[in-house]
Amino acid sequence: MVKAQLEIQPIEEVQSLKSRTYDALKAAINAKKIYDAGAELRLDERALSLQFGISRTPLREALAQLEQEGLVRIVPRRGIFIVRKTKAEILEMITVWAALESMAARLATEVATDEAIAHLHTLVDTFDSDAIEEHMGEYSDANISFHAAIIALSGCKLITEITHGLFTHVRAIRQRTIFEKDRARRSIVDHKEIVEALETRNGERAERLVREHTLKLRQHVEQFVQLN
């Protein structure tokens, strides 16, 4: 046996057009403000195939996948439309999120290393709940990272995958969420409690805190966010 003599990089495998088109379309849909009034939700196959410089075949396969994922709806001989989620559907997504992230928190208390849990502090301690007003933008990002981190700590790939899929849908509504400072302040307190529960390996408590935290968001969206 000859030992590796070179640092071999996998040959850059060019993905199929279908796959790349899928990614491109998904990114484009995510970037689009689909909840704005008068937003164009229709996708034109031929126009897209021209823009991408490919034929309709791989494009249609990518669209079929997006349809399966629930991002677009293909109506025979009528058109292809970006799906706008209803408020009820968004609320259901947050509910599922609550179920999954709370389970993730429980798992994290069982499998995560102390170091990994300690690392959460970098995502929480940065923000003082008093001076939160001036850092709403950064906080919003850190907030997302915090929840993603907990899910990652669980070690459960499937939870990561599903919540990531949900996030794709929910992020579109995020730009509509009013981050009033009071909510942010209480949110930080919640986060600190959650970290503490994880550190003390209190699975029950961690699960409950995460669930309640996310259900608060659900409540908030239900009350204050208006779609259409």
Added chain:
Amino acid sequence: MVKAQLEIQPIEEVQSLKSRTYDALKAAINAKKIYDAGAELRLDERALSLQFGISRTPLREALAQLEQEGLVRIVPRRGIFIVRKTKAEILEMITVWAALESMAARLATEVATDEAIAHLHTLVDTFDSDAIEEHMGEYSDANISFHAAIIALSGCKLITEITHGLFTHVRAIRQRTIFEKDRARRSIVDHKEIVEALETRNGERAERLVREHTLKLRQHVEQFVQLN
């Protein structure tokens, strides 16, 4: 305005070949014992298109959707393969199931009607934990129905949808699960407790019982079920 003079039935709309092929393939994969040794996992596009009597185009679109769903894997210029889930992935699915069904139980205590909850008795009381041996087959079906019923009681369509998708994968392993009578007996006891918690609108307890019940299954599969 002319009143309806005829009883008009909506025209039976013929679904697209893509859609029907998707359903047919999914059913075929589910019916196949993919975990048996030597099972043929490869799908041949051209052969399938001949069998279905359609061209490769709609077939490929259906396959693209199945790939998105994780049922098959398409390897460029190598072939299309039915995906066999690993044991670790099955365990993750059961974990997610536990998270979702326990949340569903909690929701059910908040939104389900008394009548709907009472209806669960028909799925539980039928089986006496003493005489369970002779009715394992029926019990297995009732068991599935019971869990599906709880999820339905939550009123959360998304939970129903996701768990249904998981079931598609897990059912293939079901035929490998040894239903020894002891597990079935304890399972029935669990079910009765769950119904009671739902009836008394004890959300915390219902959630916990469902979670623990499903995690028991997880534990069992981890210990006793062998794949490959």
Added chain:
DNA sequence: TTTCATTATATGGTATGCCAGAAACCACAG
């Protein structure tokens, strides 16, 4: 007989063309 290079074949990937249904447009009758 074995090995390796060459060739053939099989298989998925992509492009193209035509078809059918739906919507938009238009003209003409009332």
Added chain:
DNA sequence: CTGTGGTTTCTGGCATACCATATAATGAAA
């Protein structure tokens, strides 16, 4: 002006043909 029937056009659905690559088959050289 209005409503109705017909025609055009637009759009997605499907079939077919060809392409590129991976694999199998073949055969010549060692």
